[in-house]
Amino acid sequence: MLFPTVTFAVFFVIAMAVSWLLRPTYRVWLWVLTVMSFVFYGWGDARFVWLLAGSIVVNWGLGEAAHRAMDEDGGATARSVLLVRGAVVVNLALLGFFKYYGFFVDSIASTLDAIGLSMSPPVLEIALPVGISFFTFHALSYVIDIGRGDMAPVRLDEFALYMSFFPHLVAGPIVRASELVPQLREPFDPRRVRSAEAFRLITAGLFKKVVISSYLATELVDPVFGAPGAHSQWELLVGVYGYAIQIYADFSGYTDIAIGCALLLGLRFPQNFDAPYRALSLQDFWRRWHITLSRWLRDYLYIPLGGNRGTVRRTYRNLFLTMVIGGLWHGAAWTFVIWGALHGGWLAVERWARERWQATGMASPLPAPASAFLRWAVTFHVVCLGWIFFRADSFGTAMDVISGILSDPGPAPLVTVLVLVTIAASLASQLVPPAAVTRLEDRFAALGPLPQIVAVAGALTVIDVLGPDGVAPFIYFQF
Amino acid sequence: MSDFRPSHTPLRDEEPRRRPQPGPRRARRARPGEQPAGRVLAIIVAGLALAALINADALVERAERKPLGPDRDRSLAIWHPVQDVSHILQLHRLRDLGDWLVGGEDPPAAKDPTGSPVLQTTTTLPPEEEEEPALELRTPTAEAPLRVLIAGDSIVRDMGESFLRFTADDPLIAPVMHYENATGLTRPDFYDWPTALVQDAEANQPELVILMFGGNDAQAIVAPDGTVHDTIDSPGWRAEYGRRVGGVMDALRTEGRVIVWIGLPPMRSEGFNGRAGVINEVVSAAAAERDWVRFVDTSRVLGDEQGRYVPRLPGVDGELRQGDGIHLARAGADVLARHMQQVVADLLAELAPAPTTTTTVPASTTSTTADDG
Numbered sequence: 001m002l003f004p005t006v007t008f009a010v011f012f013v014i015a016m017a018v019s020w021l022l023r024p025t026y027r028v029w030l031w032v033l034t035v036m037s038f039v040f041y042g043w044g045d046a047r048f049v050w051l052l053a054g055s056i057v058v059n060w061g062l063g064e065a066a067h068r069a070m071d072e073d074g075g076a077t078a079r080s081v082l083l084v085r086g087a088v089v090v091n092l093a094l095l096g097f098f099k100y101y102g103f104f105v106d107s108i109a110s111t112l113d114a115i116g117l118s119m120s121p122p123v124l125e126i127a128l129p130v131g132i133s134f135f136t137f138h139a140l141s142y143v144i145d146i147g148r149g150d151m152a153p154v155r156l157d158e159f160a161l162y163m164s165f166f167p168h169l170v171a172g173p174i175v176r177a178s179e180l181v182p183q184l185r186e187p188f189d190p191r192r193v194r195s196a197e198a199f200r201l202i203t204a205g206l207f208k209k210v211v212i213s214s215y216l217a218t219e220l221v222d223p224v225f226g227a228p229g230a231h232s233q234w235e236l237l238v239g240v241y242g243y244a245i246q247i248y249a250d251f252s253g254y255t256d257i258a259i260g261c262a263l264l265l266g267l268r269f270p271q272n273f274d275a276p277y278r279a280l281s282l283q284d285f286w287r288r289w290h291i292t293l294s295r296w297l298r299d300y301l302y303i304p305l306g307g308n309r310g311t312v313r314r315t316y317r318n319l320f321l322t323m324v325i326g327g328l329w330h331g332a333a334w335t336f337v338i339w340g341a342l343h344g345g346w347l348a349v350e351r352w353a354r355e356r357w358q359a360t361g362m363a364s365p366l367p368a369p370a371s372a373f374l375r376w377a378v379t380f381h382v383v384c385l386g387w388i389f390f391r392a393d394s395f396g397t398a399m400d401v402i403s404g405i406l407s408d409p410g411p412a413p414l415v416t417v418l419v420l421v422t423i424a425a426s427l428a429s430q431l432v433p434p435a436a437v438t439r440l441e442d443r444f445a446a447l448g449p450l451p452q453i454v455a456v457a458g459a460l461t462v463i464d465v466l467g468p469d470g471v472a473p474f475i476y477f478q479f
Numbered sequence: 480m481s482d483f484r485p486s487h488t489p490l491r492d493e494e495p496r497r498r499p500q501p502g503p504r505r506a507r508r509a510r511p512g513e514q515p516a517g518r519v520l521a522i523i524v525a526g527l528a529l530a531a532l533i534n535a536d537a538l539v540e541r542a543e544r545k546p547l548g549p550d551r552d553r554s555l556a557i558w559h560p561v562q563d564v565s566h567i568l569q570l571h572r573l574r575d576l577g578d579w580l581v582g583g584e585d586p587p588a589a590k591d592p593t594g595s596p597v598l599q600t601t602t603t604l605p606p607e608e609e610e611e612p613a614l615e616l617r618t619p620t621a622e623a624p625l626r627v628l629i630a631g632d633s634i635v636r637d638m639g640e641s642f643l644r645f646t647a648d649d650p651l652i653a654p655v656m657h658y659e660n661a662t663g664l665t666r667p668d669f670y671d672w673p674t675a676l677v678q679d680a681e682a683n684q685p686e687l688v689i690l691m692f693g694g695n696d697a698q699a700i701v702a703p704d705g706t707v708h709d710t711i712d713s714p715g716w717r718a719e720y721g722r723r724v725g726g727v728m729d730a731l732r733t734e735g736r737v738i739v740w741i742g743l744p745p746m747r748s749e750g751f752n753g754r755a756g757v758i759n760e761v762v763s764a765a766a767a768e769r770d771w772v773r774f775v776d777t778s779r780v781l782g783d784e785q786g787r788y789v790p791r792l793p794g795v796d797g798e799l800r801q802g803d804g805i806h807l808a809r810a811g812a813d814v815l816a817r818h819m820q821q822v823v824a825d826l827l828a829e830l831a832p833a834p835t836t837t838t839t840v841p842a843s844t845t846s847t848t849a850d851d852g
Contacts, residue, residue, distance in 0.1 A: 006538070009527055013520070020516045102798070110796060128802065190516040197512055198519075226640035229647030264519065393809045394797075400644075442511035449522055456526025461533050465577040 001043040003257050004210050011040065012261060015166070019265050020190050030157040030184070033165070040166040041130070048129035052164060055094070059139040060159045062087040063146045067153045074149040084147035088140060095136045101126055103332030131170045133329055135163055137296055142177045144300055151178045158184055167258040167265075171251070173272040174292035180267070188266040196441035198263040199452075203459040205256030208249035210467040212426060216246040218468065220414050225391055228400040232410030236401055240384050242419065243391050245426045248276065251290070275430040277383075280375040282346050285383060297326050316351070320344035330390070335398060339389045346382050533573045535565035544669040546698035547592070547707060586659075587671040587678070592701040595673035598726035614770055616737055616830035617686060624653040625827070628685035630676060633660040634743070635691035637807040641816035652823070655683055663696035664723045673727050680731055687823065688731055691741040693762070694805060696720065697754040711754050717761050725765045728772050737826060738772045741819070744781040744811075745788035747804025752788065773826070780818045781811055 001008050015036050022029040042049040062083055069080035096104075142159070145151045154162070154177060161184065162177050163169075224231050224239030231239070252273040259269045272291050279285035286294045298307075302322040308315040320341065327340020364371045385402075392398035444452070514522075531538065539562050542554035565571045589595050619625035629639040639656040646652040657679055662670040672692070680688070699709045700719050708716035724740075731738055740762055743755040759776070766774035778786030781799055790798055797810030807815060 013524055013527070016516075016520055016523070020520070106797070192510070192513040193516045193519050194512055195514045195519040195522070226636070227643035227647070230643040264523075266516070397809075438512075445512045445514060449518065449525075452522050453525040453529060456522065457529035457533060460526070460530040461574060461577060464530075464534055464537060465574070465581055 001040050003254065004206055007043075011036075012264075016264055023187070023190070023266070026185075027157060030161050034157065034161045037161070037164040037166040037169060041164065041169055045130070047127070048132075051094075051129055051132075052135060055091075055135060055139055056160050056163045057156075058090065059087060059143055059163075060153070060156050062090075063143050063153045063159075066143065067146050070147075070149065076147060076149070080147055084143055087143040091136050091140050091143075095132060098126055098128055098132055100328075100332045107334075134172050134174060135169065137174050138163055138177075141174070141296060141300060145176070145178060154181045165262075167261040168269060171254050171258070172290075172292060173255055173258065173269050174296050175269055179270060183267050190266070193266060194263050196445035197438075198260040199444070199456065200437065200441050201256040201260030201263070203456075203463070205253040205260065206460075206463050207253070207466075208256070209253030210463050212422060213246050213250035213253065214468045215466075216242045216249075216419070216422060219416075220419055221246055221391070223414060225393075225397065225401065228397060228404050231404065231408075231414065232412050233405050233408045234410075234412040235414045236404045236408065238412070238415045238419065238423070240388055240401065240405070241423050243387050244277070244380075244384050245423050247387065247390075248273070249426065277380060277427055277430050278376075279379050279383075280372060281379055282343065282350055282382060285379060286343075286347075293326065293329075297322050301325060316348035319347045319351070323347065334395060335389045335392055338395070338398075339386045342382075342386045342389065529570075531561055532565040532568065532570045535562040536571050536574060538562075544666065546666075547701070547709075548699065587674040588669060589667035589671045589674075592666055592668045593703050593705065594701075594723060595667040595671045595726075597671075597673035597677055597730055598723060613833075614737065614830055615735060615832045616827055617735055618827065618831050619651040621650040624651050625687060625823075626683060626685045627652060627654040627687045627689065627823075628679055628683050629654055629656040629658075629689045630672075630679065631658055631691035631741075632662045632694055633658060634694045634806055635689075635741070636660075637809070637812035638691070638741075638815045638819065641809070641812040642819060645813075645816055645820060655685075661695055663692050663694065664720065664727070665696040665698055665700045673723075673730055676727060677730055680733075686736055687826070688736065688738045689741065689819065690727070690738065691743075693743045693755060693758040696758060697751070711757050717757065720758070721761045721765055724762050725769075728765060728769050732769075732771055736771065737830065739775060739819075739822060739826070740766055740772060741775045741815075742777050744777040744807075744815075745786060747788050747790075747800065751805070773822075775819070775822060777815060777818075780815060781807075 001011060015033070018036070019029065019033060022032055038049055038052070041052060066080045066083040066087070069077055069083055071077050142162075146153055158181050159177070162175075162180050165180075168175055220239050220242040224235055225243070228236060255272040259272070262269045270292055274288040274291065276285055276288035279288055302318055305318040305321060306314055307318060321344070323344030324337055324340040327336045327338070327343070330336045330339070366374065388401050389398045392401060444455070535558065538558045539555070542551060542558050545551035545554060562571075617625070629635060629642065635656075636658045639658065643654055643656060646654055657675070659670050662672060664672055667673070697711050699707055700716055701707050702715065702719045706715065708719055710716060728738055742759040742762065746752040746755050763774040763776070766772040783789045788804070790800060792799060792814070795810050795814060798808045799811030799814065800806065801808045
């Protein structure tokens, strides 16, 4: 089921009513919400419901077994470590099969072709289960946290809801069991729903996703990346900026809707975006972009690799590896690997540069605003360079875009005033201070019910008027 | 602005520390921004209902665009009454106001599924046998490249992009592309392609029109007399689709213009492949009766030697088709685009105007394909 549809609106109203009515009976509430989440998941394609159910049962079982295998002080034993590692292998194998089999086979076949051997690999066209990257990461965080002694296992029905909960199932945020299950258990107060924040998140999310993202995609980004050679340098450059806004609007829009829906059900998800295009360094960017993913990678990949506790060279290696794997998580293609490598490499460069600069003890030769602007500009353009590879369907296309930006003058009919205003306004909206937003929410909630009803209907109408005729595709869906 | 962020920025998810302690319900008033759940639910339901009333016309329109069948009937059964209430209360005017403020042109759409108005006025009989000038295609030059229009539904998009890419450096070919997702010839009430094509032809004056339709056309079709032909295999369906295809071919006919209609490639789904085959038969039959139309059979270009669906081809690096087994992936699009470049070159050679005594034919005018790789 897709978020911006009438079907989902009806589904959610039912889910919200059922949830609040049943909440006092905890176990019934858990099961009913889990069943509803499975209905949500299987609505368009029921095939992978079994996969999700299987993943829930297997991971819960492994978590239980690992916990029981630990010693009395809660420390790890050889057996518990083995069980956790087994869970990691099973989950990654599943993800690897569904997501990376074709990529793996392709890459081997191309390599063999290049050295003159040809091979006819068994050709399997494997459908990608929606949300598999997300629920795999959820399951891994659960089992690893148990293995580290950071949390005790939860009940099967609690774990089932954690894994399948429909707001975050398809595209995050990546929520930890340790964040969500305590909230499930707490008898939260139905008289205190954070409705203003939820309405703001949902309407802003719909606007970003349905209006901004689809507009930039169809009018600018898709034509430009589809045939870069047919567009001039100004169109290519603005097309890249446009994609930076498009992917932000699409993904943060979806996340906002997810967080807003969870709030209406009385649960708080972690924040996933924090004005990422304000970042003054790439390290800062990753504290603002897909925050739950970067936290996950930090806790379950970067730190186990050694983090920054070893030598300087080891730190750079860990950063680089973590980001490359982060890139690969997004998709089975070399362009995603290059995107990850670019980020990993630049993070290492930044770290090196910062240490050198601080070692000199010099003050910046530029006044603070100029220095900040320069750092912002460099960071933003490094991120955009990464987006070129992220969006392009092949390395060749990415290079076409880059070389076109550098050397292809010509008229730029796609760069209209509206396109430029959309991009500029979207960037400017990142400067709005959160406190101002909260004040607006509070004033909204103080209104009576009738103005709120009119506002909700008005917002939906505006979004439908400005949005495209059909439902635009959603970028992070295939992850 | 501060250019030094503290190393630990409190994130919103740490807010739960400020939340009230769990325990027995307290008789506290809600804080700003908070309301009781029941009230919130009522506001949401009322807001959605009001939004449905205001946007009722758009909701009915979307329901009408669905393929004819029980799902469409159900949707219309739900939204028509809503539309009636909306019109009584005049709430639909608010949406009209919004649409008017935003402006923009409506895409061409017929008022019902029975067929584009363009087709009603053109003859669908094969042209009479009369003395006609021989079909010719102008030999392009760098100053006056060949004007090419590529049009169709989403399946033409990828091939068109590859074609645009390959011909970007070719001074003799000047292609433009116009595609619309989820469209076709069966539902002119969703998007009226015959009208759009006539408009595109007037605007661009193409000498070569490359068309590719059909992926969305295997649904119930309505003949001008109102008969609904449900199944694509029925003679009635074929006749009506053939009428529309022939109508498009006739409407675009003009001197110095050739139409190339690309057949649908083999599909992974057997059922869909069968339906695509029916469409290809109808189109190729219509093309056979018209000498200004050429049909390109793609079953061996994108399929194996028997014309069956294959996900990859030997010697081609990458997958031919996207995950749905329908649309072309980049490698498949490149393969088809290269094939089309060859088709264009062959047509230019075959249909080059006969040299008159007063003009000299420049040498090698037909090498229009870009180098491979």
